[in-house]
Amino acid sequence: GCADCHGVKLDGVPPNSFVQPGPPLKPFALGLSEAQFFAIFREGLRPDGSPMSDGMPWKNIGKAMSDDDLRAVQAYLKTLP
Numbered sequence: 001g002c003a004d005c006h007g008v009k010l011d012g013v014p015p016n017s018f019v020q021p022g023p024p025l026k027p028f029a030l031g032l033s034e035a036q037f038f039a040i041f042r043e044g045l046r047p048d049g050s051p052m053s054d055g056m057p058w059k060n061i062g063k064a065m066s067d068d069d070l071r072a073v074q075a076y077l078k079t080l081p
Contacts, residue, residue, distance in 0.1 A: 005055070010080055020055060029077035037074045041065065 005022035007013040012024035029037065032047060039045045041062035044052040052058050065073070 026080040
C-alpha cells in the first residue's frame, strides 16, 4: 500500500532504501483541491499538470476507489499528525 513508498507514518520516510521515497502525504493532501486530488488517481496528473510516475499505482487506485472513497482518503490524510 501507500506505506511502501510514503512510509509507515505516511511521512515520506519509506521502510527501506529499495524504493524511491514518496512525499509526506499530509502536507500534500492539505495543499490539494478535491479536483487536483481526484486528477492524481483518475488521470495520473500531478497538481502542476505533469504526469505521475509509473511507480505510483494511480491507475489501480483510481479504478478501485469511488469518488466517495477518494474523498475519505483525502480527509484521512488531512488528519495525520
